[in-house]
Amino acid sequence: MSDFMKSLSKIAIPVTLQSMLQASFSIIDQIMIGQLGEVNIAAVGLYGNFSLVFSVVIGSVGTVAGILIAQFTGADNEREAWCSLNVSLLCGALLSVLFLLAAGGFPAQILQLYTADGRIQQAGTVYFKTVALAYLPMALSTVLSAWLRCKEHAAIPFWASLGAVAANTGLNYLLIFGKLGFAPMGVQGAAIATLVSQMLNFLLILLGFVVCLRRDGSHPLWTLHFERITLRAYGGMILPILLSEFLWSLGQNVESAVYGHLGTANLAAYTLTCPIQSLIVGALSGLSAAAGVMVGKHLGKKTYDAAYGDARRIMLTGLVGAIGVASLLVLFAGAYTNLYRVDADVQTLGKALLVVFALYAPVKVENMILSGGILRSGGNTRVIMIIDTIGTWGIGIPLCLLAAFGLHWGIVGVYALLTTEEIFRLAVSLVIFKKRSWMISL
Structure with a gap:
């Protein structure tokens, strides 16, 4: 196996x-709640739209x-890498509290934006209030996972997720349907299962993070002050991503409201x-994460x-994988809906x-690898914001309406037309990729 494939696979x-x-969190929830009828399926689905x-x-x-940890790791600057982690943890915690206050x-009021069906609103309110408590551990887990991937410990978040999924599945079975002496709780049981499993996921990632620090002989640096970049530059990277992702997810919610x-x-x-x-997008999302880390480290070393070259190879791998996975989906779509x-x-x-x-999956995956990994690895996130905003609000939403x-x-035609964006x-x-203007060393 080549060094490229070893690094990519790792x-x-x-x-x-x-x-x-x-x-699979959502799949398990929806399949189990699906046994309770369409109202409960829709209620959990609407939470998913807001949670998006x-x-x-x-x-x-x-x-x-x-982006920052990968580049500073490639440049052997541990202080700036730690500062990147600390600032990101603080931002994630503050944002999660804001969403907790809104959803909890x-x-x-949030559910009324999606549907006028009082039954769905009632079931969704129960689910919202409980699962909103999972936002903080989810935020911290996301940032710590970024550090672990850049330090080539990507297996830690995976094993944590495996434990969390096992807990979620077991608790769903016990609490939704009332098994082994538990009272049947329906949607509330699914919410509790999700909350507990996300807290477990965070604790396992935190434990793995501490173990990896000791194994690597790394010592935490509790600083929020960058030396190589400014906080303004950090804001210049994160704000375009926040804005573009927020507008994209808001667009997804508009589409859901139309549905x-x-x-x-x-x-x-x-x-x-x-x-x-x-699940299908997740099956190939590792390529996007790998692209961000591998290309980012090269940019940090200035080996352009x-x-x-690595970026092109990752894109080709993603295309082949997307075609294969999409073919399987076409074959088994009916079995899933049954x-x-x-x-x-x-x-x-x-x-x-x-x-x-x-049919659109190969295009979606290539966009994910390019926008989510390669083009962002140089820190110029404004161009991604422009592409995403025009795509969603200039093309997708107008076509949907x-x-x-x-x-x-009908919904099939609506979905097919808006996805052309x-x-x-x-x-x-x-x-933009071919022009190489995105290749910037921080």
Whole structure:
């Protein structure tokens, strides 16, 4: 095996497995809650839509932490790497508290933005209030995981996720359906299971972090003051990512609201496909993380040709993998939707949506590798913000509204039309990639 493949596998495989395990949180919840009917499926799905905003915001903090830690590690500057970690942990904690106050304090008002169905609002409120408490451990886990990947300890977050998924599955079974003496709690039981499993995930990552520090002989530096860059420069990297990811996730929520207004059956069909979509993207997300770390270290060393060469090889690997995974999804889409106890028309719509998603999957994965890993590794995050904002709000949302309320298409047609914005993202990103203007050493 070549050095490139060894480095890629060491980061990509654990991250991929971790992402798939995290995506399985939603799949396990929805399959089990799916036994309770469409209302509960929709309620949990709407929480997922709101939580997506939090996930991308905290993911932005983790992304900037990864950019800086990778470059400073490549340049053998441990002090700046530690400062990057500390500042990112502080930002993540502050943002998580804000989302906790919103989701825990105003769940009914948030749910009213998505649906007018009082039954869904009632079930969703119960779920929101409990799972919101998981935001802080999720934020800290994200930043610590970025450090561990850059230090080539990517297996630690994977094993932590494995333990968390096992706990989530077991607690779901006990609390949702009332097994082994527990009272059946339905949606509330699923919320408690998710909260406990996310807290366990954080504790395991923290334990692994401490063990790795001792093994590497590394000593923490508790400083928030950069020497090589300024806090303004840090803000200049994180703010464009925060803005673009927030606007993208807000766009996803607008799309979900459109689906909700197409009827409960359409919303349920879309909701039951979301976890498998996350799982498929997660199956190849390790390549994006590996690209950010590997290319970032090359940029820190100022070995630009090596950075460009590795980036091209990672993109090719992602394309081949995406085509293979998408083909499997087309074959097994019907088997997946049949796992849910919902009406036949909901299953049919869900299957069609998964097929459309599979057709776009290679483009989505290439965008993820380019925008989420390669182009950001140099720290110039503004161009990604521009691409994402135009793609979502200049193309995706207008097409979604046109298809739903202008052309009066069904959910499959709406979803297929709005997803064409992924093609725009890829075309522009490839042009920027070939110009090499993104290759910046911090």
